[in-house]
Amino acid sequence: MKLFIGLDLGVNKAAICVLDDNxxxxxxxxxxxxxxxxxxKLSKLSGEIALIGFEAxxxxxxxxxxxRDAGxxxxxxxxxxxxRFLSTRPNKTDRNDAHGIATMMRVGHFKPVHVKSRESQMVRSLLIGRRQFMSAMLQIENTIRGLxxxxxxxxxxxxxYKFSERVFELCGREPMLLPAIEPLLAARDEMRVQVRKLxxxxxxxSRADLAASPS
Structure with a gap:
């Protein structure tokens, strides 16, 4: 007996529906x-698991x-x-959505999407973190300029590279600004350290990817 499985993935819970050939x-x-x-839960099923599907x-x-790693x-x-398919079904619940997805897998009415490798996912995470730091640094720099x-x-x-040095030079002309600006500079400079780590x-x-690529 072939089995077709739909998962409705929530942040905390996953609804599972298993259908047979019929x-x-x-x-x-x-x-x-x-x-x-x-x-x-899947390991306890009796039958051949033909397809498992869930939304992106x-x-x-x-x-x-x-x-995938589990085979x-x-x-x-x-x-x-x-x-669009699930919207045609009554009583929208997590269980019913899982049943609808299992039905899609059983009849072949689904569109697979490409899932990036774990290595690609990690690079994307690093880029997101770097972008967040750069955005925060720019905000701090603009705040300091405004002050x-x-x-x-x-x-x-x-x-x-000369930003902090120049700011301290200007603060020397207006020492009253230093208590407000110094903590901002310290935060910005620490962000630069973290950006270098990223x-x-x-x-x-990148080196690992090049080493793994066929020559």
Missing amino acids: GGTVLQTIVPSEPAQVIA RPLSEWMYGAL YPVFCIETRHTQ LRTQGQKLGRVHR DNALERA
Whole structure:
């Protein structure tokens, strides 16, 4: 007996529906949204697991990687296409959505989406972190520029490496600004340290990718 499985992944819970070849319900249950919990439930099924599917959501890449590594035939499926299908079904609940996804897998009415490798996911995480730091640093720098302008001190164009030095120089003309600006500079400079760490991690990831690429 072939089994077709739909998962409705929430932040805390995952609804699981298992259908047989004929569309009969073999199992419907809810477990914590943890790969180990889902795999533990799947491992108890009697029959050949033909397909597992779930929508592309924040937890999908994590769940996909764990199920794939465990040897399951898993697909991450396109969200809008899935939602159009599920919208035709009555009584929208997590359990019913899981049943709808299982039905899609059974009849082949789904659109798989590409799931990035864990290495690619890690690089993306590093880039997101770096972008967040750079945005925060720019906000702090603009705040410092604004504070200096209130006292007639214009920072002008200055290289990032010389930014703190130039700010302290201007604060020497208006010492009353220092208590407000010094903590901002300290936060900015610490962010620069963390950005360098992220850059180093990205460089290591790039070298590892080059080493793994076929020559």
